[in-house]
Amino acid sequence: MYHIRRYADHTCRLPPKGSESCLAKQSPLSGYLERLQRISRKFILLDKQHPLVKYYCRSGAAVIQERKRHVFNFPWFVIHPLSKFSFYVDIISAIFWSFCFIADPFLAAFWSGIDRFVVLDVITSLVNAALLLLCFTRYIIGFFVVKTKEIVLNPKSIAYSYLTKYFFVDFVGSFTFRPFLIIFNPECDEIYYNLMYVIRLVKLARVYSCYKRSKLISLYFNVSERVHIVSFLALLTLLLLHWLTCFLFIYSKIAYYLMGYIMESILNHFKISDNYSLTPWYQRYVRGVHLISTQLCGSRGNVDESYQASEQLYLSFITIFGQIYYIVCFVLIYLTFKSRASTDTCYEEFLLGVHEFMKSKKLPPQLKQRVCVYYENRFQRKYFREASLISLLSEHLQHEVWLHSCQRLIDQVQFFKVLPKTVVGIILAHLKQEVYLPHDVILKADAPYVNMYFISWGTVAVYTKEQSEVDHLVDGMHFGMPPINRLRLSSANYTYVAVEVTECFRWDKEGYNKCFMIYNEIADILDKIHLKIIADFQEKEDAQKKLRTHNILSDLQQGKIIETGKKRSKYFPEK
Incomplete structure (x- = not known):
C-alpha cells in the first residue's frame, strides 16, 4: 500500500495574506x-x-x-x-x-x-x-x-x-x-x-x-480495514478470556468473605483455591484460564451437580456467551472478507486489480503513487457501480439524488444564487465530476474554451503566460468559459494548475446549450462574471509587477544585485 499524500509541496509566489494558523501575527519583540x-x-x-x-x-x-x-x-x-x-x-x-x-x-x-x-x-x-x-x-x-x-x-x-x-x-x-x-x-x-x-x-x-x-x-x-478488524477481534478474545478468569477468582473471594470456606466449590474441585495462600498465583491463573477456555468452547459438557448453584449459573452463562460471541465474530469476519455488498471490500478488491495492472505495466513508483491518490479521492474508499445503480431509478429520483449530492456545491458557488432553481437544476444535471492531482494542468493558457469548471473542494493556482502566479481559487469558485459566449473569447488568458487534490465539476457545451434554450439571460450573466474575474486577475498581476519593480530598485540601491569589486587598501595599494 502506497502512502497517500494529499498536500503537495507547492512553492507559493504570492505575498502571504496572513498566518497559516489564522492567529494574530507575533511582534519581533515578543x-x-x-x-x-x-x-x-x-x-x-x-x-x-x-x-x-x-x-x-x-x-x-x-x-x-x-x-x-x-x-x-x-x-x-x-x-x-x-x-x-x-x-x-x-x-x-x-x-x-x-x-x-x-x-x-x-x-x-x-x-x-x-x-x-x-x-x-x-x-x-x-x-x-x-x-x-x-x-x-x-x-x-x-x-x-x-x-x-x-x-x-x-x-x-x-x-x-x-x-x-x-x-x-x-x-x-x-x-x-x-x-x-x-x-x-x-x-x-x-x-x-x-x-x-x-x-x-x-x-x-x-x-x-x-x-x-x-x-x-x-x-x-x-x-487496511480487514487487518484492523481481525486484529482487534483477536485481542478482544484474549481480553475476554482474561476477564472471565479473573471474575471467577473475584467470585471466590466474595464467597469466602460472605460464607467462609466452601468445600463443594468448583475452585476446590479443580484445585484452584485449595491452600489459597500457599499455591502460586500463576498456577491458579493457568488452571482458571484452562477452565474458562474449555467452558467458552463448550467442550467440558454438563456442569457437575456437586457445584454450587451460583457457580453452575456462572459457568452456564460463560458457555452461552461463548457461543454467541463466536457467532458474532464469524459474521463480522464473513462480512469483512466475503461479502460482495460491502463497498469497503469492493474498493480493496478493485485496488488490488489496479496494483496488478500497474505491476504488469512496470510503472515507476511515482506514477503508481499518483494513480493510488487518484482512486483514493475519486471513490473515497467506497467502490460501487454508480451508473448502473442510478439508471434503475426514475428520472425524478435521479434528479433529486444528484441535487442532494451537490448541495454543498450549491451553497458555495455564488453563481448559482443569482439563477432560478430550475436553471440550477439543469446545470447540475449536466455537470461531470473530475478529480485532479497536485500539479495537474486543468486549463492551459491559449487553449480554446471548451468547459467551465466549478471547484467543489481543493485549491487551484492561476498563472500568467509568463509563468507568474497571480491568485489561488478555492472551494466554491469557478473558472473557464463555455465554448459559446458573446464576448467572442476563444482561448484562455491564464493557466490553471491544481495545488492539492482537487475535485471539480465540469460544465460542457451540451449542458450550456440546454440552459441557454430555457434561460437566455444566462449568457449575459456569464459574460459579466467572466469580465469581473479577468479584471480582478489583471489588477493583481499589475500590483505584483509594481511590487517586483520596487523590490528590484531597492535591491539595486542596497547593492544586493550588483556585486561589489574587491576594495583596495588605503595604505597598501596593490602592485
Missing part, C-alpha cells in the same frame, strides 16, 4: 512567554496531518476556514478534536486503557495483602492518576457528530456531552482510594482494598472507545 503561548495555541488548532482530516476537511481552504471558525468564534482554551494535542491524548488514553484492562481485573482477583504485587499496584495507581487528569481535558476537547460530519466546539455542548456519557466511568474507574484508606484507616481490612479494585472495573465500559482509538492508529499507519 518575549519567551508570548512565543510559548503562541506555540501552545497552534498545538490545539486543527492539524492537516491528522488521520481524520480528509473525512471532515477535504481541502486546504476548508482547513483554513475551520481554523478561522475555531480561533474567532470560540474561547481560547477549547481544543480542536483534529489537533495534535487531541491526537496524542487519544493515543495515550488508548495505551493506558489497554494496560488497565489487564491490570485492574488481575489485581481485583489476586490481591491478598501480600507485597508480591506492590510494584504492579503502584504502576496501576500512577496510570489511573494520569487517566484521571486526562478525564478533565475531555471538558475542553471538541467532538464529532458522525452522521452530519459536524465538529462541535461549543464549551457547554462539550461539557454536557461528556457528563452524560463517560464522566462517571472515567472518574470512578480512575479514582485512587488508597491514599484515603491509608490516612483515615491505616489498619483497615483487606476487603476494602479488594473492593477498591472491583470498583475500578467499571472502566471496562471504555472498550468501544479503545476500539475507536485503535482505528485512529490504523488510519495513521494506513492499515
Whole structure:
C-alpha cells in the first residue's frame, strides 16, 4: 500500500495574506512567554496531518476556514478534536486503557495483602492518576457528530456531552482510594482494598472507545480495514478470556468473605483455591484460564451437580456467551472478507486489480503513487457501480439524488444564487465530476474554451503566460468559459494548475446549450462574471509587477544585485 499524500509541496509566489494558523501575527519583540503561548495555541488548532482530516476537511481552504471558525468564534482554551494535542491524548488514553484492562481485573482477583504485587499496584495507581487528569481535558476537547460530519466546539455542548456519557466511568474507574484508606484507616481490612479494585472495573465500559482509538492508529499507519478488524477481534478474545478468569477468582473471594470456606466449590474441585495462600498465583491463573477456555468452547459438557448453584449459573452463562460471541465474530469476519455488498471490500478488491495492472505495466513508483491518490479521492474508499445503480431509478429520483449530492456545491458557488432553481437544476444535471492531482494542468493558457469548471473542494493556482502566479481559487469558485459566449473569447488568458487534490465539476457545451434554450439571460450573466474575474486577475498581476519593480530598485540601491569589486587598501595599494 502506497502512502497517500494529499498536500503537495507547492512553492507559493504570492505575498502571504496572513498566518497559516489564522492567529494574530507575533511582534519581533515578543518575549519567551508570548512565543510559548503562541506555540501552545497552534498545538490545539486543527492539524492537516491528522488521520481524520480528509473525512471532515477535504481541502486546504476548508482547513483554513475551520481554523478561522475555531480561533474567532470560540474561547481560547477549547481544543480542536483534529489537533495534535487531541491526537496524542487519544493515543495515550488508548495505551493506558489497554494496560488497565489487564491490570485492574488481575489485581481485583489476586490481591491478598501480600507485597508480591506492590510494584504492579503502584504502576496501576500512577496510570489511573494520569487517566484521571486526562478525564478533565475531555471538558475542553471538541467532538464529532458522525452522521452530519459536524465538529462541535461549543464549551457547554462539550461539557454536557461528556457528563452524560463517560464522566462517571472515567472518574470512578480512575479514582485512587488508597491514599484515603491509608490516612483515615491505616489498619483497615483487606476487603476494602479488594473492593477498591472491583470498583475500578467499571472502566471496562471504555472498550468501544479503545476500539475507536485503535482505528485512529490504523488510519495513521494506513492499515487496511480487514487487518484492523481481525486484529482487534483477536485481542478482544484474549481480553475476554482474561476477564472471565479473573471474575471467577473475584467470585471466590466474595464467597469466602460472605460464607467462609466452601468445600463443594468448583475452585476446590479443580484445585484452584485449595491452600489459597500457599499455591502460586500463576498456577491458579493457568488452571482458571484452562477452565474458562474449555467452558467458552463448550467442550467440558454438563456442569457437575456437586457445584454450587451460583457457580453452575456462572459457568452456564460463560458457555452461552461463548457461543454467541463466536457467532458474532464469524459474521463480522464473513462480512469483512466475503461479502460482495460491502463497498469497503469492493474498493480493496478493485485496488488490488489496479496494483496488478500497474505491476504488469512496470510503472515507476511515482506514477503508481499518483494513480493510488487518484482512486483514493475519486471513490473515497467506497467502490460501487454508480451508473448502473442510478439508471434503475426514475428520472425524478435521479434528479433529486444528484441535487442532494451537490448541495454543498450549491451553497458555495455564488453563481448559482443569482439563477432560478430550475436553471440550477439543469446545470447540475449536466455537470461531470473530475478529480485532479497536485500539479495537474486543468486549463492551459491559449487553449480554446471548451468547459467551465466549478471547484467543489481543493485549491487551484492561476498563472500568467509568463509563468507568474497571480491568485489561488478555492472551494466554491469557478473558472473557464463555455465554448459559446458573446464576448467572442476563444482561448484562455491564464493557466490553471491544481495545488492539492482537487475535485471539480465540469460544465460542457451540451449542458450550456440546454440552459441557454430555457434561460437566455444566462449568457449575459456569464459574460459579466467572466469580465469581473479577468479584471480582478489583471489588477493583481499589475500590483505584483509594481511590487517586483520596487523590490528590484531597492535591491539595486542596497547593492544586493550588483556585486561589489574587491576594495583596495588605503595604505597598501596593490602592485
